[in-house]
Amino acid sequence: MPESLRERLIDVGVDLLETDGVGALGLRAIARAAGVSHGAPRRWFPTHAALLAAIAARGFGELIERFAVLATIDDPRERLRRMAVDYVDFAVSRPEMFTLMFRHDLLVGSGENLRATTQPLYGQVVDLVAAVAPESAPQRALALWTNVHGLATIAVNRTLEIVAPDQDPRVLADRIVREHLARLSGRGRPTS
Helix, strand or coil, X not given: CHHHHHHHHHHHHHHHHHHHCHHHCCHHHHHHHHCCCCCHHHHHCCCHHHHHHHHHHHHHHHHHHHHHHHHHXXXXXXXXXXXXXXXXXXXXXXXXXXXXXXXXXXXCCXXXXXXXXXXXHHHHHHHHHHHHCCCCHHHHHHHHHHHHHHHHHHHHCCHHHHHCCCCCHHHHHHHHHHHHHHHHHCCCCCCC
């Protein structure tokens, strides 16, 4: 039962995050929504940051699952393209979760090692870029990831709606990858 309470608190936190945003994720609010005493979360989460990190870890887990489905794609170009589109789709379909996942100011000192989760995700990007163009793969992967992450962030922040309301961020993610891949191939144009 106690371990299920931990998971229940995370589940309730995810629900509150999605409906009310990160501002609603106080320990007391989560305890109240879970129907337990306000001190109950402290047994599993000694700090507010620890609970937020556990909720963010759930989001990273969902992203890992999305990418795992793509592992069967042999073509590194296609896999990179699909990962970018899925990454942006995750961000726009789960904006509050995506925002929390990258709120390092809230997650510092959480005790959760989220970098152990995020590094392998980024490592996949580096490996796929290296499969296409081994020279300077880490730098090229960083350029690609920052472009895609930047797009996801401006889409989540609704800035894209202001500057380009008719643009689908998933289509833009696909274009970003195609243009990067074209540069890797030395053609200068997106691949079809």
